[in-house]
Amino acid sequence: MFNNVKRLNLIAFIFSLGISFDVFANETTMKPDPLSQMRAEHIMISTDDYDATMKWYQEKLGFKIKQEWAVPEFPGVKLAYIELNGFVIEVVSTPEAFQKEKIPTDLGASLSDRGYGHLAFLVADIDAVAIELQRREVKLVVPPTSFADAGRRLIFIQDNNGNYIEFLTPLSAYSTSVK
Numbered sequence: 001m002f003n004n005v006k007r008l009n010l011i012a013f014i015f016s017l018g019i020s021f022d023v024f025a026n027e028t029t030m031k032p033d034p035l036s037q038m039r040a041e042h043i044m045i046s047t048d049d050y051d052a053t054m055k056w057y058q059e060k061l062g063f064k065i066k067q068e069w070a071v072p073e074f075p076g077v078k079l080a081y082i083e084l085n086g087f088v089i090e091v092v093s094t095p096e097a098f099q100k101e102k103i104p105t106d107l108g109a110s111l112s113d114r115g116y117g118h119l120a121f122l123v124a125d126i127d128a129v130a131i132e133l134q135r136r137e138v139k140l141v142v143p144p145t146s147f148a149d150a151g152r153r154l155i156f157i158q159d160n161n162g163n164y165i166e167f168l169t170p171l172s173a174y175s176t177s178v179k
Contacts, residue, residue, distance in 0.1 A: 042081065042088035043119065047161050050078045050093035056160040057082050057089065060136050087121070118156070118164035126153045126169040133157060133167075146171060 047053040057063040063082040070078055078093040123129045130144050133155075141164070142156035154168040 040087075042090050043116065044090040044092055045159075045161065045163055046092045046094040048093070048095045049160070050080075050091065052160050053091050054080060054082070057091070060133070060138050060159075061165075063089065089119075118166050120166040120168060123167050123169055124173070126155055126167055129167050130155050 045053070054065070058065070061084060063084045066081040066083045066088065068078070068080040076093070076095065080091045082089050082091060127144050130140060134140065138157050140155050141158055142154070144153060144155050146153045148171065151171050152168045153171055153174065154166055157165050157167075159165060
């Protein structure tokens, strides 16, 4: 048995190590946060024209089909995972649910909408990407533009469904001559 002085010395020692008594009372606090190892896996986009969307992402951006499938409980709905450099997009055909009037009319309108506003891809040279996308007949909604406050140079395009896609390069990758 400890006397009071020894007990107080032990408590003071434990506190000096930054250990609280609830660690002893509840061992679950010693387990790592189950969300601490979380990483992005995919994002889903819906479309009323599955075949055109699959073709657009493959031809314009270079995505490859990873997997295609159907769900028997949802007749007429097709699904696919397409991938580029480890980034996966799940393409889902939703012909009945798709409403063209919900597509934002411009980038500003998309920023004021709820939900996911756009995809963003980090690239080594935004100017070279802009030239290549234009060569592939992709219209630039926002041409190469530097935003010093954000520390990036970027462009925006839209896919065949009207979804906005951003490409960006940190300004630190450029010399100070890029404005």
